[in-house]
Amino acid sequence: MTKAVSRTDPAPAGTPALKLTGITKTFGSVTAVKNVSLEIPRNQVIGLIGENGAGKSTLLKILSGLHEPDAGVMEVHGAAVKFRRPQDAVAAGFGVVHQEQSLLTNLSVAENIAMNALSSKDNATRGGWYRWGQLNKEAEKILAKVGATVDPRAIIGDLSFVDRQMVEIARALRVDEMTHTAPIVILDEPTSVLERNETAILEREIAELKHVGSVIFVSHRLDEVRRICDRIIVMRSGEIVADRATEGVTEDELFQLMIGHAAKARKHEVQNRQGGEPLLEVSGLSAKGQFKDVSFAVPPGHCLAIVGTIGSGREELVRALFGAEPFDAGTITYQGSRLQSWSAARATRAGIGYVPAERKTEGMVGGFNGPENMAIARTGTRKLFVNPWRERKDGAQWFETMDVRPRDVKLHLSRFSGGNQQKVVMAKWLKSETLKLLILDHPLRGLDPGAAETVNEKIREARDSGTAIVLLADTLEEALDMGDTVLVMRDGEITAHFDLTVDTPTTLDLLEKMV
């Protein structure tokens, strides 16, 4: 509160921190945000939810000066504003964490934190001169606030993904140092890449912020939203379809509002397929500084879920399985034969599919349209020729099955919203009859519950039709929900192995093995 008092602010009490009227934004054939009006009072945390492609990110990009709206009026603390450049938004007191990380990996933490503030009145880089000492000091202060233990001199490229996310957040919170108005902090799916313990820190920080300004918080994890937010706004098809106080809305209601139908109760049936000749057998697998002495077996039609905090080495492990990263000891046996000189290409031809967590950079070719993206993953026999017309037909089919929106097979994949991109990435593997093993690294990251349901549906179908699954789940619940077996990893080693047909661990059991 103390901070709040110290602020001099022109607007009479009661004027909303932010007031939008009739905001509209169209991209080519898509109206991403349609005539949105809303008021956000001071000192409130707003939850913004909606299915993939609902227009959340676009709306937030308008608020942060990345897009100019086609129509509509923005008022900040009672004064009408127009943002032409991100700096304008910063100057007006907006701090943003974008859905995709927007850090410059070759610059230092401190520089990145200072970055989009450079144009505003700010000492460390006044007159275009860098005063490094001061720059680093300021960064230190801010990082401390978020409880991040990152060296401000460190180069972003050297940091772990979580640390980077923390820097992003720290940078967003920076506005309340800089501007003299109450800040409005925008967080677009900041938690989708965080594990529990990191999320906790963020929640505390948001609570802090509430005292000085307002927060807009986007997430697909409804429990989280209800925990953190005072008020929840639901978007659908670019419009606001609901605006509720958190008290007295249940997750199911929210789900209903977002997707337009009730969530199907998912009964969790675990089959025991432990019999059967294992499809994949890993023994004593080790890679220096990443994971060591990992052993397990996956029979066909079986789902193995691996949980662990970031840095537990599970990502590296599955990448090694796919031949994308090297391992220096141990053996992988696939379909009874031991793998030599393994590579992603060989793996693919042998019927292994991999859905990376880094969707935009690794999972897809943004410059290709949906069908082309599906076509380039060629499991099984090697073809010599492609038939574009055929590709497009099959593609359209899968757009239907996966409910990809928009159903535009010509549109570059980069133009779709994250959730819909993910559906295409899944389809590219699921389409193949010869798929034997599917490795999923955070397959639901950034997906709305509806889309998540579709994807999980598909994963189950694949599993039931005999495809083995290795799953790195987003949440422990998900792991327990999907897995037949759950492995827990910590610091590159397996710390627990639960066969869900016999034992029924709680998320807490898993958690304690993780940290």
Added chain:
Amino acid sequence: MANPVTQQPPGSSLGTPSPAATRHRRFELRSLGEVGALVVLIVVFAALNPSTFLTIDNVRTILDQSATPLIVGVGATLVILMGSIDLSVEGLMGAGGMAFILATENSRGSTDLGAAAFVIGILVGALLGMLAGLIHTRLKVPTFIVTIGFWFIGLGIATVLFGTDSIPLLPDGGLKTWPNTVFLGLPFSFWLAGLIVALGWVITRYTKLGRFTYAIGNNEEVARSNGVSVSRIKVFVFAFAGACSGLAGILATLRLGAGSPTVGGGILFVTVAAVVIGGTSLSGGKGGVLRTMLGVMILTVLNNGLILSGVSSSIQSGVSGAILIVAIIVAAWPLRSRLRITK
């Protein structure tokens, strides 16, 4: 792509940082590989030509010969740091050099504006560079092509200025002797180059312009979403590079004592090779002017050494080429990783 995406080295996409990333932060002169290469060359040539290579005179010769590529190299480095490329240097040197000599006292007696002539030469370069930058940013034409275009435009301007009269010559003494006049043991030409390198270093290390240059090279869209006015920076940098070329043109003209549109002949190969050998990445965002200085030194020493060792001039391009290849392979070896992308 619609939304800014952080292109992280895929190796480090999650969790542990990739070795690549950690290596890249090694700053400027701490690039021992290049220093080593230079030392080796010096030792080898000193051994081959004990009586001539390490003499004061030859050292001065090497420094004097390195001056022009150094000056051009500073501009080129900034451009390449943005992930762009500048192929116009030879043309701009020609234009700047001709403009200079025609504006100063010369055998054609065109005019004599004294010191203003220097300003004119540099301005011509800067102006052409700025135009290139504007065309690139406004019309979205790749720098590769824009600068090829300005190579010919610069050459064209120089040729038109040159006309069909006799060669413009500088009078003996005075200006002409300046580059080789020794000051504190080193030729002025090198002091000038050193000054420009220092300027370049300060810019890249301590100014918004410089830091934003790195930002743009790392990821233009992210830079933009971070509030970097990409187009403005680009135009500035190209203008600066143009000015460097102009100045280099002047220096080359002074050393030659005569005006010639092709005064920059062959400089492009040297500078680009030098920037790369120095370890500045052509994809942008990594490297720096001090590295380029190393690269220039390696190539100049190599060239001078080969001549002293009596190597036929016809195989010198071959040797430089081989060295270039070895240099980049050695530099890339420790960074090897299946997931590392190089264009």
Added chain:
Amino acid sequence: MSDRTATDQSARPENSVRSVDVAPAPAADRRRWRVIDLWATVGPLTVFVILFALVAILRPAFLGGGGLSIVATQCTAILLVALGQCLVLNVGSIDLSNAAIALFSAILLAKTIGPAGAGGLVLVIVLGAAIGALNGFLVSFFQVPSFALTLGTLGILQTASLIISDKTTVYAAKSALLTPMFGSAIGGLVTAFWTAVIIAIVLWAMLRFTTLGQSMTAVGLNETGALFSGIRTRATKIIAFMFSGLLASIAGVMIIAQAGSASSTGLGSDLLLPGITAAIVGGTAITGGITNPINVVFGALTVTLIPVGTAAIGIPSEAQSLVYGLVIIIAVALTISRKRVGVVK
């Protein structure tokens, strides 16, 4: 699954979905995109036609005097080099050495075609492909930037050419194998040119209808993405470079067919920049992933036409390089693919 879609639609009326997602685009906007698409395909042709018409109007005799056939003859070598370049650019790399390969091949062929005849031809082409493949191998396995690596190869090949030519002009024995190339013409344009055009069409089909071609484009658009889709990215790049070397050596053959001799400063000693420029004027994106070999044909024709045109019109020789520079920039500004907005480097 089917029932899921069912509930979906029952819950959310058809139009509400469509209205966001696949809403019929505003007519104007649709037209805009169609225009951009159209231009991407006919731009290079149009630009060439306009420039050619310009020259013909200012100097009508140019048409009568077979201006087009001159341009076609002179652009053959450039076109072949440019086709190789556009493949390499398409995988996101660049090959600065292919022009040098062309000249090297020419000199080698001049020396060998007398004694070895067709054997010499084969040798030269195989060697060219091999050098290209070596470039590709070094680029993809040592992970060095192609720009720098091929700059090095360029230097080495220049020296190699000087040495095997013994620093003089090498004259090729007359060979029945080559004379038809420039000796005969179809529709007024030399056979050599048509040969190159056919190669262009084949390459176009390769990119569009083979998995190899699709993989190349994927690599050019996003190499990591391609890798994780199981594409053999390294092999793909090597093949692209190999093509570049192969086409370059064919260009070398054409040089001998045209001039009957070669020297390291003679015909073909300056194909590099014209080659790259032709590829880009032909709509190839220097950032990779976008190219159309058939349009590169018009790119090459344009690049050749400019100096010829300036001479034909009679622009003073001092001003010609100035004009060349300007026109090249304008041509590219007109033909560059505006399809994928975003970063231009």
Added chain:
Amino acid sequence: AGGGSGSQEAIDPNNLVLVASVINTTNPYMASMIEGAQALGKKLGVEVQIVDSAGSSQTEISKIQAILAQGKKVALMVNTVASSDAPTIVDAVKQAGGYVVVWWNKPDNLEPWDVGNNFVAFQKYSGVESGECTGKALAESLGGKGNVIGLAGVEDSTTSQTRVAGFKEALKAYPDIKLLDVQSANWDPQQGLSVTQSLLTKYPDQVDGIWAADDAMIIGATNAAKNAGQYNDIKFVSDGLYPPVVDMMKEPNSPVVGETFHRGFMASSIGLYTAYLAATGKIDPSTLPQEKRDSLFKLQCVGPNDFEQYTKWDNDVDGWVSQLVDGGDPWNVQPTPLVGQGPEQLPAG
């Protein structure tokens, strides 16, 4: 030889265009060639077009073809970028029914009389003679004793090669003259500067004389010597007697001790005029003696005492050209009459 083959009806001058094709427009030698062509055009009252090859055979050939395509009949003088261009160009001109005189480079086995009347003649100054005369001058000025270095032109340039050969031949007569090094400076003043700079440090205080295949390079060399403060301790010789070199020679006891005199404007106007005569039917190439179709012209050895007398030509190009035209005989004009028949032979050994 298939002499009379070419079509031999006279072309009306109004339907004729004189074309001079040069390697570039910036090299003083080339600039002078352009000057001569224009002077001739003025004198004859015929349109002149200049082709700038910009150092590229590709550009050279296509531009020439473009001009042939303009419709008018062409009388062409071409200083080929590389000798290998000659056959292609000659063919093109023959096809178009024009007339061509090639200067400086052609394959030895490509002879005008084999081609026919359209290939009127090949003309050049003897490179060997040039090298011998400047080599001798250098050796003499050093009293037959000392160390010298040489700067060659483009590596695969026959002109450069013949001049170097002549230079070495001349030195044979002076056993005490040591040729330390010959490096290529590509006809380029800039490279002339840096190569000399390096050689002077390679042989500290040992170089007594510098020979260059062309004045463009000696301009660089002299400046390198000045920068190294050795200008007055070294003797210089070179080919071309460019105006800047004349100025150097004007200096009291100038270190520039030997030159050859031949002029671009003389070469180009002689060449063009020859082609013009054939085109307008004033001469019938097939009836000319072979030495008039593959010709070596006289170049003058120039020393410190007599160079002044050659400068007069530069101040009066038009005068010289009208003297050429009035004389009506391109093979007999002072100071460069016809002296021999090509192809030029390299000295044995």
